Each structure stands twice: as C-alpha cells, then as structure tokens.
Amino acid sequence: MRAILAAAVLAAMPFVLGAYQLSLLTGGLAYGLMAASLALLVGHAGLPSLGHAAFLGVGAYAAGLTAKHLSESAVVQLGAAVLAGVVFALVTGWFAVRTRGFFFLMFTLAIGEIAVQAATRSGRVTGGDNGLSGIPVSTLFGLETAMPYVVVFYWWALAVVAAGFAVLAAVRRGPLGAAIAGTRENEARMAAFGYSVPGVRLAAVTVAGAVCAAGGALVAQKDTFVAPTHLGVGVSVLLLVMVLLGGRDSLAGPALAAVGLIALRDVTSGALGDKWLLVEGALFVLCVYLLPEGLAGLWRKRARAA
Amino acid sequence: MLVLREVTVRFGALAAVDRVSLSVEEGERRALIGPNGAGKSTVFAAVAGALRPVSGRIEFAGRDVTKLSEPRRARLGIGRTFQHSSLFTGLTCLENVALAVRARRGLGLRAWLPRGRRAEIEREAAGHLAATDVSPDGPAGALSHGQGRRLELAMALAARPRLLLLDEPAAGMSAAESAELASMLRALPPELTVMIVEHDLDLVFAVASRVTALAAGQVIADGTPAQVRASPEVQKAYLGT
Ligand SMILES: Nc1ncnc2c1ncn2[C@@H]1O[C@H](COP(=O)(O)OP(=O)(O)OP(=O)(O)O)[C@@H](O)[C@H]1O
Numbered sequence: 001m002r003a004i005l006a007a008a009v010l011a012a013m014p015f016v017l018g019a020y021q022l023s024l025l026t027g028g029l030a031y032g033l034m035a036a037s038l039a040l041l042v043g044h045a046g047l048p049s050l051g052h053a054a055f056l057g058v059g060a061y062a063a064g065l066t067a068k069h070l071s072e073s074a075v076v077q078l079g080a081a082v083l084a085g086v087v088f089a090l091v092t093g094w095f096a097v098r099t100r101g102f103f104f105l106m107f108t109l110a111i112g113e114i115a116v117q118a119a120t121r122s123g124r125v126t127g128g129d130n131g132l133s134g135i136p137v138s139t140l141f142g143l144e145t146a147m148p149y150v151v152v153f154y155w156w157a158l159a160v161v162a163a164g165f166a167v168l169a170a171v172r173r174g175p176l177g178a179a180i181a182g183t184r185e186n187e188a189r190m191a192a193f194g195y196s197v198p199g200v201r202l203a204a205v206t207v208a209g210a211v212c213a214a215g216g217a218l219v220a221q222k223d224t225f226v227a228p229t230h231l232g233v234g235v236s237v238l239l240l241v242m243v244l245l246g247g248r249d250s251l252a253g254p255a256l257a258a259v260g261l262i263a264l265r266d267v268t269s270g271a272l273g274d275k276w277l278l279v280e281g282a283l284f285v286l287c288v289y290l291l292p293e294g295l296a297g298l299w300r301k302r303a304r305a306a
Numbered sequence: 307m308l309v310l311r312e313v314t315v316r317f318g319a320l321a322a323v324d325r326v327s328l329s330v331e332e333g334e335r336r337a338l339i340g341p342n343g344a345g346k347s348t349v350f351a352a353v354a355g356a357l358r359p360v361s362g363r364i365e366f367a368g369r370d371v372t373k374l375s376e377p378r379r380a381r382l383g384i385g386r387t388f389q390h391s392s393l394f395t396g397l398t399c400l401e402n403v404a405l406a407v408r409a410r411r412g413l414g415l416r417a418w419l420p421r422g423r424r425a426e427i428e429r430e431a432a433g434h435l436a437a438t439d440v441s442p443d444g445p446a447g448a449l450s451h452g453q454g455r456r457l458e459l460a461m462a463l464a465a466r467p468r469l470l471l472l473d474e475p476a477a478g479m480s481a482a483e484s485a486e487l488a489s490m491l492r493a494l495p496p497e498l499t500v501m502i503v504e505h506d507l508d509l510v511f512a513v514a515s516r517v518t519a520l521a522a523g524q525v526i527a528d529g530t531p532a533q534v535r536a537s538p539e540v541q542k543a544y545l546g547t
C-alpha cells in the first residue's frame with residue numbers, strides 16, 4: 001500500500017519539478033534501486049560487498065554498447081544489461097560466495113578493481129580511460145516524440161526502478177529470502193536441512209547483481225556516457241554509505257538515502273568540489289556510530305514509541 | 307542402514323575419530339556414549355557430511371556416501387540436531403521449522419509460492435511443533451532452554467529423515483524435561499533409525515536398544531546396554547569405576 005502511494009507520488013513529479021530537478025531525481029532513483037540491491041546482500045544475506053559498483057558498470061556498459069551497436073530501444077538495452085549482470089554475478093559470485101566476512105570484502109573489492117582495469121584496457125570496445133561516449137539517445141516506445149524527453153525518460157526510469165523494487169521485495173518475502181536469511185544466521189543448520197549454502201548465496205548475489213545492472217542501464221541511458229570510474233571502489237563505497245545511512249535491513253531506507261545523497265551532492269558540489277568525499281566519509285562514520293540501523297531504524301523506533 | 311568402515315577423522319595431528327567401524331540396522335535405536343572428547347560429535351559430523359574423513363568409508367541405505375556433500379546426504383535422509391543450540395534466533399519458531407519443510411519438499415529456493423502451498427507448509431510445520439510441544443509464535447530466541455532443545459528436535463523431524471542423529475538432546479534439561487523427552491523419543495515412528503549421543507545414562511537406557519562406546523576416538527565396546535555397561539573397558543574409560 002505504502003509502496004503504491006510512493007509510486008503514485010513519484011509518478012506525479014514531472015508536473016511539479018523542472019527539467020533539471022527531474023533529471024536529478026531520475027539519477028537518484030537509479031542509485032536508490034542499486035543501493036536497495038546492495039542492501040539485499042549486506043543486510044539480508046550478511047555479505048558485505050565492496051565491489052557492487054561492478055554490477056552498475058557491467059549493466060551500464062552492456063546497455064551502452066547495445067545502444068551503439070545493436071538497438072536504440074531502451075527495453076532491449078535493459079534486457080542486455082540484466083543478462084550481463086546475471087552472467088557476471090554467476091561467474092564472479094561462484095568464487096565470492098565461498099569466502100566469508102573480511103575475505104568476502106577483499107574479494108569483492110578485487111573484482112571491482114579488475115572490472116575497472118578490464119574497462120580501461122579494452123579501449124577499442126569500451127573507449128578505455130575516456131569512457132564510452134556517443135551513446136545514442138534511446139527510444140521509448142515512440143513516446144519521446146510526443147512529450148519532453150526528460151519526462152518520458154523519468155517515467156521509464158521510475159517503471160524500471162519500481163519493477164526492480166518489486167523483485168527485491170518479493171525475493172525477500174518468499175522462500176528464497178528466508179533461505180538467504182537462514183544462511184546469514186546459521187550456515188551449519190541450513191546445510192543439515194539440505195540447503196546448499198553456496199547455492200543460496202549465489203542466488204542472492206545473482207538477484208542483487210541483476211537488479212543493480214538494471215540500475216546501471218538507466219545510468220548509461222540517462223547520461224549517454226559510461227566511464228571506468230562507474231565500476232570503481234568510489235562508487236561501491238557510495239552505494240555502501242547509502243545502505244548504511246538508510247538501514248541495511250530495509251529497501252526503502254537505502255533508496256531514500258540515495259535520493260538524499262545525490263541531491264546533497266548536487267547542491268554542495270559547486271561549493272565543495274573534491275571535498276565532497278570528506279562529506280561522504282563523515283556521513284559514513286556518523287551512521288556507523290549514531291545510526292547502526294540507519295534511517296529505517298530511526299523510523300521503526302518512532303513507530304514503536306508511538 | 308548405516309555402515310562405517312574404518313573411518314578416521316583428523317584435526318591436524320589429532321585423530322578425533324580413529325578407525326571407527328560400526329553398523330546400524332534400520333529402525334534401530336543406537337546410543338553412542340563415551341567421555342568428553344571421545345569423538346562422538348565428530349562421528350556425527352562425519353556421517354552427516356559436515357566433516358570429511360581422511361580414510362574409511364560411510365554407507366547409507368546401501369549406498370557409498372563418503373564423498374557426497376552435506377546437503378546431498380540431508381536430501382537422502384540423514385537428519386541431525388546439534389550439541390550446541392543451533393536455532394535461527396531471529397525467526398519465529400514456525401519459520402525455523404518451515405525452513406526444513408520447504409527444503410524437504412524441494413521448494414527452499416523458490417522465489418515465490420502460491421498461498422495454498424504456503425498454508426500447507428505452515429500446517430505441516432505447526433504439526434511438528436505441536437508434536438514436540440513448542441508454541442509456533444514468537445521468536446525462537448525467546449524460548450527457554452528446554453523448549454529450545456525440543457524445537458531443535460522438531461526442526462530435525464520436519465526434514466523427515468530416515469536416519470536421525472541426536473547430539474546430546476537432553477543437555478541442560480531438568481530431570482522432568484529429560485523424562486518428557488524420553489517419552490517423545492520412544493514415540494518416534496519405528497521405521498526411523500535413531501542414533502543418540504547422550505551423557506544422561508537414564509535417557510540412554512530408556513531409549514537405546516544397542517550402545518556403542520567410544521574413547522579417544524576408538525570403539526571400546528558395542529552391544530546391548532547391559533553388555534556395554536558390564537564391559538571393563540567402559541567402566542574404566544567412562545563410568546570411572
Ligand atoms: N573443530 C575442531 N578442531 C580441532 N579439534 C577439534 C574440533 N572439534 C573437535 N575437536 C577435538 O576432537 C576431539 C573429539 O571431539 P568431539 O567433539 O567429537 O568429542 P565428543 O565425544 O563429542 O565430546 P563431548 O562429550 O565433550 O561433546 C576432542 O579432542 C576435541 O577437542
């Protein structure tokens with residue numbers, strides 16, 4: 001119910017916001033979806049990843065390359081991004097889920113850096129250091145000829161984000177979600193029940209990776225540009241800050257934190273420039289100490305008190 | 307039903323289980339006794355597949371399972387409880403058992419289940435909880451020790467094993483709780499094979515038809531409860547008389 005209300009309010013935003021703010025919100029929503037997908041790993045599966053941006057990048061490059069060489073249809077690009085996300089999740093996840101805690105952190109960090117290197121080195125395909133530019137504007141069912149592109153694209157992004165959230169929410173609530181939580185709480189018991197613990201974790205990584213790659217496709221379509229830095233540890237940490245700030249046991253919390261952070265960065269970046277990273281770091285430290293359950297925890301506490 | 311041939315499990319230099327051979331018939335109630343550190347839990351871990359023997363062979367239901375993974379063996383029908391409390395403390399008691407029910411039905415990794423299926427699973431889980439006298443609501447972490455031990459039994463039974471390994475199910479229970487547990491165990495279906503590790507000898511002799519005694523990783527006696535009780539090695543190693 002609350003989700004439908006939120007979607008309705010968001011769908012009305014083009015009537016309220018100007019083109020610039022709308023475009024900013026589009027980016028915020030895409031990052032919100034990617035942060036929520038990371039929350040599935042960090043909070044629900046107990047797998048703290050430092051390489052989640054790799055999925056953003058894989059989705060973004062897959063969508064961008066599809067746009068340049070195959071199809072200008074936004075839907076086809078999205079499909080390619082999700083497929084690439086699934087394949088990347090299966091290949092890297094197969095190894096990653098066999099590590100734990102600190103080693104998982106280091107392993108995912110390494111995967112992210114390898115992805116950056118791969119994007120930088122294969123210049124002929126990806127544009128190397130300069131990034132993938134010249135991505136054509138994607139078509140959106142022909143609606144873009146009838147209405148301003150920012151508005152149509154915003155609705156497209158909102159639909160993708162809503163679908164991604166529906167997937168994440170359904171997975172969390174269903175048997176697979178229970179199994180994922182079970183492997184977080186008690187691996188030995190799950191194995192004795194007959195669950196393959198690496199299998200359950202790989203499923204979690206695959207769902208999170210596919211959803212994040214969908215967010216990456218939106219980034220590529222919106223900016224018509226992808227850079228190797230999109231895959232890097234800087235973006236991974238940003239996603240992690242969103243998750244911790246919003247609350248890792250929640251989906252809406254990280255999404256809200258994402259929209260808030262993207263807006264905050266936009267407002268302050270002129271004044272702060274590179275010092276934005278300091279703000280991000282300070283927020284990180286603050287939420288670890290003051291908000292262990294994130295904004296969602298604050299909300300829950302208020303609901304309990306009322 | 308279960309045959310161990312010269313099974314050895316090592317932790318570094320220590321042979322925690324040292325060339326253990328034993329054979330358990332279908333429907334048997336077998337107790338595994340021995341002093342602390344004898345290797346009882348390690349035998350269970352090797353049978354369940356959580357630990358790999360360095361040598362020897364384990365057969366279950368006529369099949370060599372030595373190289374099979376733990377989840378594979380669970381799906382073949384080996385179920386267990388753990389010596390140390392092994393509940394999902396953040397989940398409700400019903401959900402603790404439902405995880406086992408879904409795994410047995412092969413539905414554990416479904417993204418989604420229709421309402422009818424979900425209700426069926428919850429009914430089955432509630433049935434197992436009723437049989438072990440645990441209330442389905444409330445988090446498993448809030449249970450008393452005795453209730454927690456019974457929940458563990460319900461979780462193991464919900465997997466509908468053919469061989470059930472119970473590692474000190476009465477640990478920390480009062481005499482009354484332990485007697486209640488004994489009557490629950492006696493009421494288990496006769497075709498279910500049960501192996502039980504227990505220090506409470508009253509419970510052992512109330513439940514087991516045969517007893518295997520271990521000391522320092524080796525079998526020192528094997529037979530009826532009376533034979534094992536009378537064995538001089540057992541008296542020396544375990545009963546301390
Ligand atoms: N994970 C492990 N790593 C190293 N040594 C272990 C490990 N688990 C058990 N051991 C050692 O193996 C031996 C057998 O342990 P095991 O737990 O099987 O004994 P047990 O008969 O179940 O004892 P208890 O009655 O105390 O439960 C002990 O000496 C123990 O210290």
Ligand SMILES: [Mg+2]
Pocket residue numbers: 346347348389473
């Ligand atoms: Mg033991």
